[in-house]
Amino acid sequence: MNESNVLVLSLALAAVVVGTAFSIVGVLGLLRFPDAYSRLHAVGKVSVFAVSILLVAAVVLGVAAIGKAMVLMVFLALAGPVLSHALARAARRVGVVAEEGSAE
C-alpha cells in the first residue's frame, strides 16, 4: 500500500468488490444448479475471473509485480478449461445423467 491516490484506491476497491461478487455467484451456481454439467458451467468460468480481478487490485495497489500477476492469470486461464473438461469427461464416464430439459 504505497499509494494514497484516490483514483487508485477506488479502482482497487471496485476490483475487490467485483471479485468477491464473482466468487459468491460461483458458489451460488454450485449450490443451485441441478446437475453436474451445469454446475461445471457455472463454476469453471466464474472462479477464474474472480481470482483474476482480485489480482488486478493487487497490481493496482503495488503489492504484486505486474509480471507475476500476469503469470498467475495466464496459468488460471489455461488451467480452468482443462479442469472443466477433465471433470465433465469424468462425469460422462461415470454415467452422471443430465437433468431433464437441459441440453446434454
Add this chain to the structure above:
Amino acid sequence: MLEALYVALDVAIVVHLVLIAICLWRLWHGQNAIDRLIALDVIGTLVIALIVLLAIRKGWAMWLDLALGFAAVGFAGTVVLAKLVAERVGDEASERGASR
C-alpha cells in the same frame, strides 16, 4: 478512502471464508463423486482468492508466489483425481453392463 478499502478487504476475506465453509459442507454431502470433485476444485480456487486478498490486506508480496504454487498443485491434483474417478468407476460401470 484507505479505510474503506481496508473494510472492503476484511469483508471480502470473511465472505471467502464463509464460501469455503459452504463448499466444505457440499464436499461432505455431495450427490456423487463428481459433485465432490467440483466442490474440491471450487475450494482450491477460493483458497487462491483468499491468499491474494490476504496479500493485499497485509502487503505481503511474497504470498503471490504461494498462490501460484497452490494453483499449480491444485490443478494437478484435480486432474489426477478426475482421471482416477473416471477410470475406476467407469470400469466398474462397464463391468456391470451399464452402457453409459
